[in-house]
Amino acid sequence: MIDLDTFHREESGRILATLIGLLGDFDLAEESLQEAYANAIQQWPLEGTPRNPRAWMISTARHKAIDRLRRSRRLQEKSNELLRLSPAAVLPEDQMDDATFPDDRLRLIFTCCHPALDDDAQVALTLRTICGMTTEEVSRAFLVPVATMAQRLVRAKRKIREAGIPYREPSQEELCERLDEVLLVLYLIFNEGYLASSGDALVRWELCAEAIRLARLLCELLPGQPEARALLGLLLLHDSRRLARVSPEGELVLLEEQDRARWDHDEIREGVASTEAALREGAVGIYALQAAIAAVHANAKTAEETDWKQIVGLYDVLLRLHPSPVVEANRAVAVAMARSLEEGLALLDEIEARNLLEDFHLLSAARADLLRRLGRTSEALEAYRRALTLATNDVERRFLRRRIAQLSG
Amino acid sequence: MQYLLLIYHNEAEWAKLTQSQAEPIYTQYRALREDLQKRGKYVTGSQLRPTATATTVRVRNGKRLTTDGPFAETKEQLGGYFLVDAADLDEAIAIAVRIPAANEGSIEVRPLAVQGQAAPA
Numbered sequence: 063m064i065d066l067d068t069f070h071r072e073e074s075g076r077i078l079a080t081l082i083g084l085l086g087d088f089d090l091a092e093e094s095l096q097e098a099y100a101n102a103i104q105q106w107p108l109e110g111t112p113r114n115p116r117a118w119m120i121s122t123a124r125h126k127a128i129d130r131l132r133r134s135r136r137l138q139e140k141s142n143e144l145l146r147l148s149p150a151a152v153l154p155e156d157q158m159d160d161a162t163f164p165d166d167r168l169r170l171i172f173t174c175c176h177p178a179l180d181d182d183a184q185v186a187l188t189l190r191t192i193c194g195m196t197t198e199e200v201s202r203a204f205l206v207p208v209a210t211m212a213q214r215l216v217r218a219k220r221k222i223r224e225a226g227i228p229y230r231e232p233s234q235e236e237l238c239e240r241l242d243e244v245l246l247v248l249y250l251i252f253n254e255g256y257l258a259s260s261g262d263a264l265v266r267w268e269l270c271a272e273a274i275r276l277a278r279l280l281c282e283l284l285p286g287q288p289e290a291r292a293l294l295g296l297l298l299l300h301d302s303r304r305l306a307r308v309s310p311e312g313e314l315v316l317l318e319e320q321d322r323a324r325w326d327h328d329e330i331r332e333g334v335a336s337t338e339a340a341l342r343e344g345a346v347g348i349y350a351l352q353a354a355i356a357a358v359h360a361n362a363k364t365a366e367e368t369d370w371k372q373i374v375g376l377y378d379v380l381l382r383l384h385p386s387p388v389v390e391a392n393r394a395v396a397v398a399m400a401r402s403l404e405e406g407l408a409l410l411d412e413i414e415a416r417n418l419l420e421d422f423h424l425l426s427a428a429r430a431d432l433l434r435r436l437g438r439t440s441e442a443l444e445a446y447r448r449a450l451t452l453a454t455n456d457v458e459r460r461f462l463r464r465r466i467a468q469l470s471g
Numbered sequence: 472m473q474y475l476l477l478i479y480h481n482e483a484e485w486a487k488l489t490q491s492q493a494e495p496i497y498t499q500y501r502a503l504r505e506d507l508q509k510r511g512k513y514v515t516g517s518q519l520r521p522t523a524t525a526t527t528v529r530v531r532n533g534k535r536l537t538t539d540g541p542f543a544e545t546k547e548q549l550g551g552y553f554l555v556d557a558a559d560l561d562e563a564i565a566i567a568v569r570i571p572a573a574n575e576g577s578i579e580v581r582p583l584a585v586q587g588q589a590a591p592a
Binding site for chain 2: 224227228232236
């Protein structure tokens with residue numbers, strides 16, 4: 063007897079993807095899958111697990127859907143679609159195998175991450191349908207009331223239906239642009255779990271795990287896409303520092319001060335391998351370069367051994383291909399470490415003077431850190447205080463207060 | 472499915488164009504329409520006269536209120552529309568990006584409510 067919770071976690075995305083394809087309706091697919099799942103909870107412990115649990119679930123859910131349509135008299139309008147179903151859908155269960163229902167998850171991913179849906183809706187829909195998270199879980203992870211999240215999902219599904227957002231994989235020419243959307247959604251999901259420290263910590267880490275799971279799935283479904291492989295590398299390398307990044311008291315620990323023995327070295331190996339493969343295959347996107355930078359950090363046994371020169375070189379490339387004030391600020395910090403603190407500070411001052419990052423607390427915090435290293439204590443204090451007025455994240459605010467206390471004391 | 476592609480542009484800028492500047496753009500519109508017609512995607516469409524010719528009408532408590540101009544003052548104005556037949560939103564978007572005004576203005580893509588399907592409240 064297989065564990066139904068694990069089965070649900072691992073399989074519901076794929077089953078739902080097939081059902082949406084068969085039924086042409088998100089809600090109907092979700093509702094009928096829930097009913098089929100309820101049947102499984104009753105039947106499987108008594109009658110044993112079916113030979114092919116996934117096929118059983120799909121075909122049971124499909125029958126439930128037909129029942130539902132009959133009851134609501136929507137059958138008339140839907141009957142044409144249901145008659146057009148592939149012959150596989152009417153095979154007896156014991157003749158079904160994994161090839162009966164092809165993996166439809168790629169279609170589902172591209173529909174959920176369609177640019178005609180807003181970013182929040184894309185993220186919510188992806189977690190709800192592909193990852194099989196409940197609406198409650200998604201709402202807890204994003205710290206919004208369940209009713210708000212439910213409403214967001216309802217509106218997204220309604221737009222898919224009424225605006226005619228297609229349930230299909232993009233054509234080869236659309237693929238690059240659309241893949242960027244998908245990668246951004248995965249990146250947003252990961253960051254939501256990684257950067258935000260408020261709320262239920264466990265649920266938040268689950269977001270990181272789900273983003274990695276999705277990135278792996280994407281690499282598997284689209285093997286020829288180096289940018290997807292680069293994103294997987296980046297997420298793994300960030301995630302590898304998860305345990306070292308927060309102290310047992312829940313305080314933020316900077317990269318420099320992290321206990322590197324607590325990094326997840328299996329994740330680092332996989333992350334570095336994935337990043338290298340992506341670069342070899344020609345990835346030059348923002349994820350590939352960030353992953354390459356993270357790999358340099360991951361390869362340093364101690365903070366002092368960090369190859370800052372190489373990191374500056376990578377930021378140079380990143381800045382040329384994808385210029386942004388945030389990249390400039392990060393590059394300035396790398397310059398400070400690779401060449402001299404003064405040179406880095408001058409670059410940060412220049413960014414500040416151009417007012418590019420006026421209300422960006424990381425810039426003040428980075429300036430404060432360089433001033434502290436230079437022993438210019440009163441200026442450092444001033445910059446830390448400024449960062450504190452701009453930071454919104456509780457863990458970061460506590461970190462800044464500690465630094466202020468250390469320097470004042 | 473039918474989609475209404477609403478073409479918004481800055482009509483003041485458009486009005487500044489000389490005839491020799493406007494002519495190639497009209498040619499692009501004609502070419503797009505002919506291509507859509509050939510592929511059976513075109514239902515109808517037209518340029519609109521400028522908002523200076525617009526009149527807004529409301530009825531309140533049975534009383535007719537007629538005012539000059541469009542309902543809202545915006546940076547971009549509705550300047551024309553296409554009504555097209557498309558398989559899905561992606562195809563409608565693919566047509567919208569070919570509308571010349573998409574390069575300066577914007578195209579709003581709206582599905583028509585299917586007959587018999589209740590319009591949203």
